[in-house]
Amino acid sequence: xxxxxxxxxxxxxxxxxxxxxxxxxxxxxxxxxxxxxxxxxxxxxxxxxxxxxxxxxxxxxxxxxxxxxxxxxxxxxxxxxxxxxxxxxxxxxxxxxxxxxxxxxxxxxx
Amino acid sequence: xxxxxxxxxxxxxxxxxxxxxxxxxxxxxxxxxxxxxxxxxxxxxxxxxxxxxxxxxxxxxxxxxxxxxxxxxxxxxxxxxxxxxxxxxxxxxxxxxxxxxxxxxxxxxxxxxxxxxxxxxxxxxxx
Numbered sequence: 001x002x003x004x005x006x007x008x009x010x011x012x013x014x015x016x017x018x019x020x021x022x023x024x025x026x027x028x029x030x031x032x033x034x035x036x037x038x039x040x041x042x043x044x045x046x047x048x049x050x051x052x053x054x055x056x057x058x059x060x061x062x063x064x065x066x067x068x069x070x071x072x073x074x075x076x077x078x079x080x081x082x083x084x085x086x087x088x089x090x091x092x093x094x095x096x097x098x099x100x101x102x103x104x105x106x107x108x109x110x
Numbered sequence: 111x112x113x114x115x116x117x118x119x120x121x122x123x124x125x126x127x128x129x130x131x132x133x134x135x136x137x138x139x140x141x142x143x144x145x146x147x148x149x150x151x152x153x154x155x156x157x158x159x160x161x162x163x164x165x166x167x168x169x170x171x172x173x174x175x176x177x178x179x180x181x182x183x184x185x186x187x188x189x190x191x192x193x194x195x196x197x198x199x200x201x202x203x204x205x206x207x208x209x210x211x212x213x214x215x216x217x218x219x220x221x222x223x224x225x226x227x228x229x230x231x232x233x234x235x236x237x
Contacts, residue, residue: 001172035223037156044205044227045156050220090156092224097169099146099209104155 002026004091004102011108014081020105022091023073034074035092036065039104045090049076083109112137112217114206114228122200122235128193132206132228135187139164140215145182145189146224149202157202161209162189196235203230 003025012018022034034052037045047056049065052074067074074093078085086109091102118130130147137143147159160170162180170178174193182189193200208226210219219225 033222037224039156044230045224046227047220047223047225050223056220056223056225088155092156098172099158099161101148101156101158 001098002093002095002100004093004100006089006091006102006105008103009106009108011110012081013110014083016081017077017079018081018107020076020089020091020107021073022075022102023071024093027095028069029067029072029074029093030069032094032096034065034067036063036074036076037090037092039088039090041087048089078107081109085109112208112226114208114226116204116206116228116231118231118233120232120234122196122233123237124197124235125195126235128191128196128200128204128233128235130191130204130206130231130233131188132190133188134208137187137208138215138217139184140217141165142211142213142215142219142221144209144211145180146207146209147180147191148205148207148224148227150205150230151199151202154202159191159193159204198235201233201235203232205230 005023036049039045053065062079113135115133141164144161146161162168168180177194179192206228207224209224
């Protein structure tokens with residue numbers, strides 16, 4: 001089994017850039033793709049990044065993803081922050097047969 | 111387009127069995143889909159419960175495997191979740207979702223991601 005650890009919350013001002021980390025506890029972060037989901041209160045999650053760094057159609061290029069094997073972590077960066085970006089963000093990966101989500105990060109855009 | 115809709119009782123007695131069904135519309139069973147269940151306790155994060163493949167094989171969360179069964183009925187275009195011996199800790203919003211393998215077999219999809227979600231259904235475990 002493996003776990004994904006995210007910061008509980010991050011805060012940043014509109015127009016700035018924020019980065020949310022996701023650290024894998026065991027196994028290489030590069031061994032299985034990482035996805036990122038945005039969830040607004042009362043709504044189902046939606047995909048903002050898939051396969052480490054790919055953006056689905058309709059997701060603005062302000063959203064970007066990457067992995068870092070040296071820290072065994074993935075990152076979601078959002079540039080040009082808008083108040084509408086305020087939401088919970090979850091990373092997700094697998095080990096082939098099981099799936100794990102990170103604990104979620106609440107993004108506050110102040 | 112593909113849509114998912116959960117249904118089932120909103121209240122389950124402690125030590126009873128939680129049973130939910132997810133109706134699938136607009137989808138084809140191409141073999142690239144992993145029909146999944148995810149839950150979210152009040153104020154908490156997403157928790158993966160399990161998934162079932164086109165051919166019927168299922169994978170379950172290590173923390174829930176002894177209590178959970180996921181089944182697929184392609185003739186009725188639905189898949190189901192059964193969770194036995196529930197406690198208050200199982201109180202959550204339960205989502206059904208489509209997760210994809212590394213390819214899109216039919217129609218558009220987001221590979222390797224949960225790309226289609228139901229609206230979620232709240233299940234409370236209480237007497």
